[in-house]
Amino acid sequence: MDKTRRIWGALALAGLLAGCGEEGFKPSALLQGERAEAPAxxxxxxxxxxxxxxxxxxxxxxxxxxPSLGGIWVAHPEVQEPERVIIRDTGSGRFVVGALFRRERLGPGPRLQISSEAAEALGLMGSVPATLEVTALRSEDVPVTVPAPAAGGLDAVTPIEATPLAGPDLENPSEDELREIALAGIEAPAAAVPPASDVIAAPAPDAVVPTRPFVQVAIFGDAANARRAEAALGGEGLPAAVREEAQGARTFFRVVIGPASSSQDLDRLLAEARRLGYRDAYAVRN
Structure with missing residues (x-):
């Protein structure tokens, strides 16, 4: 059997090498050329x-x-309008991005109040004051130059010369070789293929539900604006909803999409929200 395979392999390779000519295999001219320099x-x-x-x-x-509603936020009595802010713990260096609201009622203790999710993100304990720096954020268009690929050709390719392989004498085969060639088609067994019932598919990994399965896309002070945003997101096939909440004497309306069934689904919802112009969207618990 092994001898039969060697004979058939030699016949196939001999035909292939004969078609290559005496010069052997040559690399493509495209591979030998230089890369075109793309502009930045x-x-x-x-x-x-x-x-x-x-x-x-x-x-x-x-x-x-x-526990508090509304995701990650801080409240301060000097706020005039809701803002998007970065909240830094000056002690640990941790930071998180959230919303800023006006604090209507002041009690004893610090003027700056934070939500439960903000405290969790910063690693703060309940009823234990910490010094925070809260700074407003603004979106800015920044031109970024993408450099062109480095110029230069590919590494030189060494041609592979055709080398005759050891095999039967094709011009003057022996009687044994002729007999093996004649019988090769009968003796070559078909490759064994396992039945479908024996193939066991690997189990799919369990989807991990994120701890913050919703995406908050915007906060409005007007219910009609929030409903319009909800309808626009729904028109794009996104599961949108409006959450009406109060902070002191003010009522605001959060527009969220979700819930996400997995981390990949959450990434998709975030990408869709930002594609539609809600670049400040971020994940929240509810």
Whole structure:
């Protein structure tokens, strides 16, 4: 059997090598040429920049230890309009991005109040003050130059010369070789294929539900604007909803999409929200 296979392999290779000619295999002229130098391009990226001229305080802050709604937020009595802010713990260096609201009622203790999710993200304990720096954020269009690929050709390719393989004498085969060639088609067995019932598919990994399965796309002070945003997102096939909540004497309306069934689904929802212009979207619990 092994001898039969060697004979058939030699016949196939001999025909292949004969078609290559005496010069052997040659690399493609395209591979030997140099890469065309592509020009550098400029793209516009939207980035968050800190805007301390809009709002910035560095003060002790406190979480009262109770669960709160609305995701990640801070409240301060000097706020005029809701803002998007970056919240930094000056002690640990941790930071998180969230919303800023006006605190209507002041009690004893720090003026800066934070939500339960903000405290969790920063690693703060309930009723234990911590000094936080809160700075407003603004989106800014920044031109970014994408460099061209490095110029230069590919590494030189060494041609592979055709080398005759050891095999039967094709011009004057022996009687045994002729007999093996004649019988090869009868003796070559078909490759064994396992039945479908024996093939066991690997189990799919369990989908991990994210701890923050919703995406908050916007916060409105007007219910009609929130409903319009909800309808526009629904028109894009996204599961949108409006959450009506109160912070002191003010009522605001959060527009969220979700819930996401997995981390991949959450990434998809975030990407869709940002594609539709909600670049400040972020994940929340509810």
């Amino acid at each position: 391009t400029t793209v516009i990226e939207q980035r968050d920049v800190e805007a301390p001229e809009v709002f910035q305080v560095t003060e002790p802050a406190i979480w009262d230890g109770r």
